């Protein structure tokens with residue numbers, strides 16, 4: 509089967525590395541999605557184990573259509589009876605870019621009509637009517653320059669919904685983005701479990717929780733449901749096998765050194781609650797603290813944050829002052845690495861230091877800079893002494 513994994517723009521290489529470590533060596537990336545070949549066992553593995561893919565889609569076909577008739581025929585030609593049943597609840601999810609078939613609602617209606625007709629024609633003799641009372645199946649149709657790609661969404665809810673984050677707090681990061689950002693840093697708990705990881709603007713706790721899950725190798729999809737689990741066409745046992753693999757890989761006794769703080773005590777209690785739900789609360793030391801007072805007794809460490817970005821101009825002024833104070837605190841820890849995701853224009857100017865590396869990323873459709881600052885490694889410092 510052809511599997512498509514949509515990924516956030518700018519994170520393709522990070523997700524490719526995650527796929528490589530799961531054994532998917534051939535995974536070409538194109539237009540914000542990565543392709544992988546696999547069977548139902550791979551569908552289960554990817555849904556349970558992949559940290560930063562947004563969904564796992566099954567690609568059923570790609571064909572050209574410039575008229576509704578061509579769209580209908582292309583969709584009708586697919587073996588829907590292999591995937592759906594007469595009670596499937598079919599939801600259409602479409603988009604069209606630079607194509608003649610631009611009316612998404614109408615195109616979705618045409619495609620759905622073709623699916624239902626095909627099911628009625630093929631599942632004959634059983635006197636069934638189409639009820640839509642059964643399992644949900646989200647059928648994707650993306651039309652780009654008149655080329656239609658038809659997919660079935662095996663995940664259902666987006667893969668960022670791990671299940672631990674149930675309370676709302678201001679501007680949380682998507683869990684998938686948080687996990688990808690961690691993979692873009694030098695935080696490597698498999699090599700050095702003692703190395704500190706800190707988020708002094710932790711909000712609802714997404715970054716420290718994802719860091720703790722990485723450190724203990726807890727799979728992101730262990731606690732949640734997936735649409736494909738409710739489909740009659742899926743062989744029994746695939747999810748159990750994927751979960752067994754995930755559990756065998758865990759390192760539950762590891763104790764990483766993760767620090768999470770925020771100026772708002774409400775954020776801290778929410779983050780603590782989420783950490784408990786994720787089963788890693790003993791990995792994280794929480795405190796209520798102004799990030800401008802951030803310090804550490806540890807010489808080396810990794811700091812990763814997305815500070816407030818200032819929605820209004822008046823907020824932006826405050827955020828600039830905050831970044832200037834925070835930059836000062838960070839410069840007192842010259843051997844730490846810092847990684848900041850922010851949409852604040854001219855961030856480096858206010859932070860007081862030019863980044864060693866910059867990358868453009870999107871956070872909830874907001875264009876952001878991901879600024880990396882590299883401290884000296886123990887090796888470099890030892891070399892200096894000699």
Ligand SMILES: C[S@@+](CC[C@H](N)C(=O)[O-])C[C@H]1O[C@@H](n2cnc3c(N)ncnc32)[C@H](O)[C@@H]1O
Nearest residue numbers: 680681709710711712714770771772798799816
């Ligand atoms: C964009 S949110 C972080 C969201 C977080 N990454 C999450 O996923 O929930 C920014 C956070 O910075 C906190 N904050 C604002 N000013 C602060 C300061 N001076 N020191 C520490 N935290 C501050 C806010 O309370 C808010 O929780």
